[in-house]
Amino acid sequence: MKSLKYIIPLVALTAVSCQQPSDSGDLKTLREERDSLATLNGTIQERLLEIDQRIAELDSTTNYTTVSTHKVGADNFEHFFQVYGSVEADQNVTLYAESAGMIERISVREGQSVSKGQALLNLDDDVIRNNIQEVETSLSLAKTLYEKQERLWQQNIGSEVAYLEAKNRYEGLQTTKATLEAQLAMSNLKAPFSGVVDEIFPKVGEYAAPGMPLIRLVNVSQVYVTADVPESYVNRVKTGEDVTLYFRSIQDTVVASIIQVGQFINPDNRTFKIKVGISRTSGAYKPNMMASVRIRDYAADSTVVLPSHLIQQNQEGKSYVYVLSTDDAGLGDVKRQFVQLGLSYQGMTEIRGGLEAGNLIVDRGARSVQDGERVRIVED
Structure with a gap:
């Protein structure tokens, strides 16, 4: 029956094709004939497509x-990019000698934890102490003379010059004493903050000159990572965003936040700095330790x-x-x-x-x- 569906139009197509238009060229007849042929052609093309598809299904020799x-x-x-940075600590300093003298005593050892204000190293200060004692003796006398001259001057007794000379000598000795005490303090090196003595450079008995490195003191309880980020990411990196830090040397991964985004583009390498704070630290992160920084710059x-x-x-x-x-x-x-x-x-x-x-x-x-x-x- 399905084949008959297509045979009938074929017969009709043959019949129509055998009809000859009248000599008058009836336009209406020609148009009707054209429409019939177009309909029959569409039906035939549809059937051909079905047959080709069926052949393809049944023919095992057809290769697809x-x-x-x-x-x-x-x-x-999410999209991430990666840069590399290093660990830094604000409290990572080298302490230098401020005055000259022989190193008399080193009160700490490398690796020792110290408190702020604790004595670390002492220079030979005997000369300074002797000078202070001499000044204190002179200062005691100058003070007595000044007070007496002051009382006489208040009673309109004695000359003004004598009073001013006594006052000047007393104040001058006070200044000298303060200077010597400052020099004494510089000969006694103390910890400016709590931390760990990382390295001691000189030995007892060596002579220290001003500007000579003495002790490196580090506090690794508060560290951060700084990294240079290409200029092309300047609008994609924001303060407060989380990043992932990976420390290859200790096989450790930390999720941290950006605490600062630099406002300056380095003209040499077209980068800006970011600072990533590390909230949890047990001293495992050392200054100058390398870290990879993975930053998310896009999400949808x-x-x-x-x-x-x-x-x-x-x-x-x-x-x-x-x-x-x-x-x-x-x-x-x-x-x-x-x-x-x-x-x-x-x-x-x-x-x-x-x-x-x-x-x-x-x-x-x-x-x-x-x-x-x-x-x-x-x-x-």
Whole structure:
């Protein structure tokens, strides 16, 4: 009966084709004949397509390119970039000698924890102490003379010159004493903050000159990481954002926050500095230790994401994928679909245009097919 459906139009087509138009060239008749032929032609083409499809299903000798498929889905997408930095500590200083003298005593050892104000090292200060004693003796006498001259001057007894000389000598000796006491303090090195003695440079008995390094003192309880970030990310890095620090030397990973973003672009390498604070530290992070800094600069929710290897480019540099339209026979037609790409990260690429969630695209075999080709679909 189905064959009869197509035989009848063929007979009608033959009958119509045998009819000859009148000599008058009846326009209406010609148009009717043309419409009949067009209808019959569409019916025939439809049947031919069905027959070709059925032949393809039954003919085991027909070869089709075999492909697998990937269903496009919507997912969250994040993009990160990585820079390298180093650990720094504000309380990481080298203490220098402020005065000259022989090193008489070193009160600490390397690796020792010390408190703020604790004595670390002493220079020979005997000369300064003797000078202070002499000044104190003279100062006591000068004070007595000054007080007597002051009382006489208040009673209008004695000369003003004698009073001023006594006052000047007394105040001058006070200044001299203060200077000597400051020199004495400089000969006794004390810890400016609590920390750990990292290194002691001289030995007892050596002569220390002003500017000579004596002790390195470090406090690693509060450290941070500084890194140089390329100028191209200047609008994507914000204070307060979380980053991931990885310390390769100790195999440790820490999530921390950016506490400062530099406001200056280094003209030599076109970078700006960031500072990442480390909230938890047990002394494991040493100044100048290297760290990789992974920073998120982009995030999108429920966006179309594809494995990057599925995306191809033509000679003009346009990106595309092959979209599939399938039938129930396990076959499908391939169509080239150009897409607009976003960022890529770890083998995944955001698609900003050209595809929708639910589209079926060619996965395995994508580089062996052509636009418009009919292919056989297999499961991975």
